[in-house]
Amino acid sequence: MELRPSPAADGRYPAPDFELPNQFGEPTRLSGLKGSPVLLVFYPFAFSSVCSGELDELEAVRGEFDRGGIRILAVSCDSKYSLRAYAQARGYSFDLLADFWPHGEVAHAYGAFDAEHGRPLRASFIIDQEGTVRRVIRSDAGTPRPLQAYRDAFKELASS
Template identity: 55%
Template sequence: MTQALSTAGVSVPAVGEAAPDFELANQFGEPVRLSSFRGQNVVLVFYPFAFSGICTGELCEIRDNLSVFEDLGATVLGISVDSKFSLRAYAEKEGYGFDLLADFWPHGAVAEAYGVFDPESGMARRGSFIIDALGTIRYVVVNPRGQARELSEYRKVLAGLEQA
């Protein structure tokens, strides 16, 4: 279910570790701080770029199943290295009802803190982190380029947290 990973010599935070805190602007330019979500579960979904094929497919699947996350007490935060302006256009075009966060400047700093920044391509890798109500990482997956993540994994992990 979880993968202990090292990507390009950068360590990915492991299950059981405290999630690195951050503050990024959402698609409306509003600041969003991870620690402000204490008391609820958070699903961080790092994706390479707005408007790209696999990313759009994954985020549209989350959009279409957002009630699953909400019913399990989880907030979804999508994160890419795109600007807030690109993310706003992307969210409007696709009808996303969750925040898309701009890890634009310093470029990829949050993705780097989570070990999913690819400096050669300048993008975030396809990584997901489920963080519990106390701010502890409970699930980590980083998929290879071109491979989408499974929505069913999010559901399974979140259902387990709800019962905990």
Template identity: 55%
Template sequence: MTQAATVVDIDAVPAVGDLAPDFELLNQFGEPVKLSELRGRNVVLVFFPFAFSGICTGELCEIRDNLALFEDADAVVLGISVDSKFAQRAYAEKEGYSFDLLADFWPHGAVAGQYGVLDAESGMAKRGTFVIDADGVVRYVVVNPRGQARDFTGYRAALAGLGRS
């Protein structure tokens, strides 16, 4: 499995209008998920610090409880943290997440780095969200400070602006 880096500057957050950096990570079942293979569908990347942490659980449960909103926009939700696939699987099972949780475990935080949301000092991903259209173009970006949950209304607005493929 490779983690193709299309962005070299790990501190640069892809901007609206940029082509989303491609990557391949394992989901909670050990299956490879490659962003470019999801072309033709909208994708919502949800970087979160750690599985089983309070704010992260609240955010991902809100997505779980409103998954129809994403499905109606033909959007695939991918949660990403630096946890291992084993931790991701236990977390998904405990919380009933039916969307993929991807393990950005090794090289540690490489994909979070590509997206400019790796906090290298603490070794965790920041709370970054990237909504990517069916052509692979970033259409919405939000990166929240540590300890601040994302506002779910941001997802609604971003998804409303996407065309269904």
């Protein structure tokens, strides 16, 4: 896997490709989703309060994203077994991807890995139909990312 390339003058860059197992062990490859916009959400830990709140909010508005053809991929360094239990307990119907081993490799490729704490940073990537990162939305530890930022980014993407 390549590390994140330097952004162009407009801040866009090719999204690093990856393949990770979802909560059922099924492989999900980013390049296999070309043709659909992707919301790639890195979150620190399954079952933690802020992460659960953010993912609960995404599940609550999933229909809105589905209507826009947007695929939600949520990534943590938890194992697929933990993610299956988490998805079942919380009722998540989108893919939870396990960046378990090599530990945090995909988060690192996106510049979204906190090596000091061994977890992904709270960072989301808006990826267009061609596989280009169009916007990055970050928040500090313990602070949820605003849902409206995702809506605004996809509205902008649809109008470009």
